Amino acid sequence: MSFKTKMNNFFKGVKDKCVSLFKSSKTKVLKKPTLNGTKELLIKNIVPIMFIVIGIIGVYFSKFSAATIVNEMLTRLARNSFLVISLLIPIMAGMGLNFGMTLGAMAGQIGLILITDWGIVGIPGIILAAIISTPISILLGWWCGMILNKAKGREMVTSYIIGFFVNGVYQLVVLFMMGVIIPIKSEILLPRGHGVRNMVNLQGIRKSLDNLIPLRIGTVNIPVAAFILIALLCFFIIWFRKTKLGQDMRAVSSDMEVARASGINVEKTRVLSIIISTVLAGYGMIVYLQNMGTLNTYNSHMQIGMFSAAALLVGGASVAKANIRNVFLGVILFHLMFYVAPYAGKNLIGEAQLGEYFRVFVSYGVITIALVIYEVSKRRENRIEATLLRESTEGEKNA
Numbered sequence: 001m002s003f004k005t006k007m008n009n010f011f012k013g014v015k016d017k018c019v020s021l022f023k024s025s026k027t028k029v030l031k032k033p034t035l036n037g038t039k040e041l042l043i044k045n046i047v048p049i050m051f052i053v054i055g056i057i058g059v060y061f062s063k064f065s066a067a068t069i070v071n072e073m074l075t076r077l078a079r080n081s082f083l084v085i086s087l088l089i090p091i092m093a094g095m096g097l098n099f100g101m102t103l104g105a106m107a108g109q110i111g112l113i114l115i116t117d118w119g120i121v122g123i124p125g126i127i128l129a130a131i132i133s134t135p136i137s138i139l140l141g142w143w144c145g146m147i148l149n150k151a152k153g154r155e156m157v158t159s160y161i162i163g164f165f166v167n168g169v170y171q172l173v174v175l176f177m178m179g180v181i182i183p184i185k186s187e188i189l190l191p192r193g194h195g196v197r198n199m200v201n202l203q204g205i206r207k208s209l210d211n212l213i214p215l216r217i218g219t220v221n222i223p224v225a226a227f228i229l230i231a232l233l234c235f236f237i238i239w240f241r242k243t244k245l246g247q248d249m250r251a252v253s254s255d256m257e258v259a260r261a262s263g264i265n266v267e268k269t270r271v272l273s274i275i276i277s278t279v280l281a282g283y284g285m286i287v288y289l290q291n292m293g294t295l296n297t298y299n300s301h302m303q304i305g306m307f308s309a310a311a312l313l314v315g316g317a318s319v320a321k322a323n324i325r326n327v328f329l330g331v332i333l334f335h336l337m338f339y340v341a342p343y344a345g346k347n348l349i350g351e352a353q354l355g356e357y358f359r360v361f362v363s364y365g366v367i368t369i370a371l372v373i374y375e376v377s378k379r380r381e382n383r384i385e386a387t388l389l390r391e392s393t394e395g396e397k398n399a
Contacts, residue, residue, distance in 0.1 A: 047370055048316045051333040058340035061347050069336070071220045076335040077328065078210060078226035079291040082284035083308045084327045085233055086277050090155075092246065093273035094253030096319040097309045100144045100159035100274065104281030105301040106170045107136035112205075112286060112295055113174070113196055117186045121204030123212065126290055129205075133282035140166065141278030145271030152256075156319065163305060174297060196297050206293035226287065233280070234324050249273055253320070306364070310334060313370040334366075 042049065059069065083101070090098040111129035120128055144162050151158040178184045179194035188200050210223035240246045248269045251259040260266050285304065289295055312322055315330025 045316055046373065047314055047366060048329065048333060051314050051337060051366075055333055055336045055340070058337060058344045061344035062340040063347060064340065064343065067219045069339075072339050073332055073336060074220065074222055075291070076339070077331055078223040078230070079288050080308070080311065080331050080335065081230045081327060082233060082287045083281060083304060084284075084311050084331055085230070085237065085324070086280035086284050087308060087312055088237055088322055088324070088327070089240070089249070089273045089277045089280070091317070091319065091322045092241070092253060093249040093270055094256075094320070095148065095270060095273060096156040097312070098159055098274060098277045099156060099305040099309065100141075100148075100162050101277060101281035101308065102163040102301050102305045103140040103144055103166050104133070104137045104278035104283075105285040105304050106166065107133040107140060107278075108282040108285035109289070109295060109297070109301060110136060110170075110173075111282070112202060112289055113178070113188070113200060113297070116200055116202060116204065116295075117184050117188060119186070119204070122208045125205045126208055126286060129286050130283050133286065134279060137279040137282040138275055141275035142271060144278065145274035148274060149267045149270055160305075167302070170301075171298060198297055200295040200297055202289060202293050202295055205290045207291060209287060209290055223291075226291075229287070237324060245269070245272065307334075310364075310366050314366055318370065318373075 083105075086101055086104070087098055090096065108129065111132035114132055115125045115129045144159065147162060148155045148158055173182070175195045177194075178196050179189050184196065188197050189195070190197060207223075209225050209229070212225035213228070215222040215224045241250070248259070248264045251262065251264055252266050252269050256266050259269075285301065288304075289300065311330040311334040312326055313330065314334040315322075315326035315328070317323070317326035317330065
């Protein structure tokens with residue numbers, strides 16, 4: 001190769017390198033804009049922060065001792081956590097908050113009514129009630145899941161309406177069929193010969209689970225057996241996330257079409273998530289009512305879905321993402337407010353009813369706030385992604 005040819009190749013290489021550098025300098029590096037760290041932290045955790053402030057103010061004005069509050073919070077954690085955890089599976093599958101968990105709660109109540117009539121007490125009674133509730137919960141969960149598959153994108157409001165419909169069926173069964181079609185022989189039967197009384201005494205199983213392993217530290221009672229059961233459920237959730245079904249649910253949550261193209265049966269996966277949630281809600285309702293010791297036959301289940309969803313959202317969860325930490329933080333903050341609000345209202349203005357109104361208002365308000373924040377964040381992310389895509393396309397055209 002001649003000297004002239006070598007020099008031409010050298011200058012050509014230099015020219016190509018300069019052109020490449022010039023083009024790369026024109027290409028705009030597109031980065032997703034981020035909020036200030038503190039501002040982003042506040043926006044993501046505005047609901048928990050708000051409830052921490054409310055809780056501190058409520059505790060101060062209620063004038064409760066630390067031991068009293070700790071004792072009450074442990075009781076409410078043991079009573080309500082199982083129900084709130086049952087909401088995690090549908091969120092994992094991208095179906096939002098399952099207000100249809102009330103279907104499982106009604107199945108659990110039917111089991112408790114029957115074991116009360118049969119006179120089965122203690123832990124055997126609780127286990128039998130859970131066994132009775134399981135097939136009812138599976139059937140109702142399957143039916144609910146099939147309907148929710150027809151209402152993709154509107155699962156929460158649909159499950160809420162389904163709860164009202166099934167409540168009508170439940171009242172038909174309990175008020176008219178029990179005593180006529182379903183034999184009821186005990187004193188819980190109404191004098192007219194059919195229907196169950198408004199209040200059913202669960203004295204036979206009252207705190208059977210809570211007192212199974214007694215532990216008392218000073219004036220604080222710790223329901224060890226209930227917490228062991230809740231811990232087992234938490235380990236189940238952690239394990240379930242790693243199973244193939246759990247991975248399928250997460251894939252469906254990310255993108256149903258991509259999951260379907262990957263060979264996942266999207267509709268079946270969604271139905272299974274609702275069935276599992278409904279069955280767990282039935283067990284959770286039994287745990288809840290054995291602690292209470294009484295069953296309000298026609299109303300106990302009515303607000304259980306709303307309060308459980310509110311507690312989860314108070315813990316910092318959203319309709320698209322939730323974990324076990326959100327459950328326990330939410331139950332503590334939400335029920336702390338529920339417990340101290342009436343007493344704080346009484347000490348402030350001499351009217352405990354103010355606290356009652358306040359806590360019901362807040363339970364609905366927190367769901368509204370969480371949904372609004374989620375929707376605003378989702379739209380903001382969509383706008384940012386659309387802007388990045390447009391700028392990237394324009395940059396490629398200019399290059």
